Amino acid sequence: MTMARYHPYSDSPTSRSEKSRMEKAEQRKRTRLLIEALDPLVPVFSRTCTAEKGSLRSKRTLLQLQEDTVFFLKRITRKKATRHDYVDCDVMREGMLSSSFIILVELDVTTGEIIQCSNGLSRWYQLHPSEIIGQNFAHFLDTNDVHRFKNFLRLSASKTTAKGIRVKLLTFGSKCYEQLECTVKAVQDPVNGRSVFLLSFDEEAPKNPDCFPLWSPCLLRGMSGIFRFDESQSSGPPTDVDGQMRKLSRKGNAELGWCQIGVSSLLKTESARAMLDRLGGENRQASSISSAFMRLVMKMVEMHLTFDFNSHDVPFVAMHARLKLPRVLGSLRTPWVEVLHTSLDGAPVEGFLTLAGTQLRFFAHRNSAPGSLHVTGAHYRQEEGVWKCYHTRTWIITPNKSRIYGQIFRDLDDKPYQFEQTFVRVEDPDRSLMCKYVV
Secondary structure: OOOOOOOOOOOOHHHHHHHHHHHHHHHHHHHHHHHHHHOOOOOOOOOOOOOOOOOOOOOOOHHHHHHHHHHHHHHHOOOOOOHHHOOOOHHHHHHHHOOOOOOEEEEEOOOOEEEEEOHHHHHHHOOOOOOOOOOEHHHHEOHHHHHHHHHHHHHHHHOOOOOOEEEEEEEOOOOOEEEEEEEEEEOOOOEOOEEEEEEEEOOOOOOOOOOOOOOOHHHHHOOOEEEEEOHHHOOOOHHHHHHHHHOOOOOOOOOOOHHHHHHHHHOOOHHHHHHHHHHHOOOOOHHHOOHHHHHHHHOOEEEEEEEEEOOOOOEEEEEEEEEEOOHHHOOOEOOOEEEEEEEOEEEEOOOOOOOOOEEEEEEEEOOOOOOOEEEEEEEEEEEOOEEEEEEEEEEEEOOOEEEEEEEEOOOOOOOOEEEEEEEEEEEOOOHHHHHHOOO
């Protein structure tokens, strides 16, 4: 018997089908009206002799109109472009944003917030867990590109350049997510702090969004093992990152960081509580433990990572933690405690973040580098009924090392806090834990 594939964002088939039919009908009507308005606004450029005669008033086909629009956009982004070349017509901008062929996004050039986007870009984010409008564009960028993109927006806002920028962008066009290179170019002078940008990918959006790639189970299981934090290969202790994350919390609601959540999980066992009591002098709540003491504890924490496929053929990760004292203190080990267990397809991690109205999701990358697994961890917060991403971090796992890095900021107007945490493999995986998740 063939089981239906699991999808974390699915609704009932009937309501989804009816909603899709109505949305497509409305989209076709809106697109037709906007094409009729766009046709006389885009110049007709010369092309090689063709027998094609379109039905538009300009005698162009829809494809030719789209080609002329792209050519027009590219021309006006050149350095020698004059002021009257820039798009300043609301109808033309609306027509371009309705296109499924042209990939455009309108951004707040100060904060990076997405104001509008074309249907072409929406296809690349059809499986994003929430509406893309209102999200911060910077949270979809590779960490190493955020600073360059911030400078690019600053130049765009000052109208000093129309040169494009090459960035890596996390896309949600399929069930397994991809970080793809794309070129971003401004096609409009900023108006009231907002500007339209043209995005160019080297490939087309996936046509089968529910198809998950055929990864080898041996590849995932080869990433499993026991890891320990290595401060010499990191930018600082995890407690520093936790402190910066608390600054993103809403007023009066301090969120525990990943480090503190892990230590709190250890307190579930009596042996771990006794060991922490012995090390710290008294048994205290995780929220009141000093940074210096937490730093000492992190040197004794071992993390067990299990990677495999679940019964729906979706990759998952299970994370366990334990304390292991050094030899001078007896080499004692506490039992493993599960910190999290979640699929890597963007489903919310159950019971991890401590505040109501917040979620953590993990997105595995289809195009991870050979011999590694590339995952994006994204924090979401519910605002006025919409889940908005307020922080992302990159997680790259290899058989010998686990690296987590990212930047912490409210928006692009903030000075970001950049961090990197490295965990080195110290032992092979615990087979008893691995067998626990065999399906």
